[in-house]
Amino acid sequence: DDSDAPERGVATKVRPKTKKPSMYRVLLMNDDYTPMEFVVSILIGIFKKTQEEATQVMLQVHQSGMGTCGVYTFEIAETKVTQVMDAAKRNQHPLQCTLEKV
């Protein structure tokens, strides 16, 4: 028989089964009413920035209209957006935060 004959014809490429997770940028939007200190406290409390980093990011948003708080996997990015929006609502600030795929 031909049971030890070489296979012919079909070559299947083996792909690694794991994929790197997609990454998402969490963005903070500027507005005219949210106090600077509140934005800094959000960046420290939710995004684990130092006082200096938080101040830099806040000023960047204030001056350019938008800024990046961090880049995370989807579930973490979404959780942080929710935490920001909840804190803003609780404190009656119009602060907006969104996520975008990197």
Ligand code: TYC
């Ligand atoms: N523009 C606000 C002010 O002058 C400060 C501010 C900064 C608001 C960043 C939102 O994401 C923001 N009080």
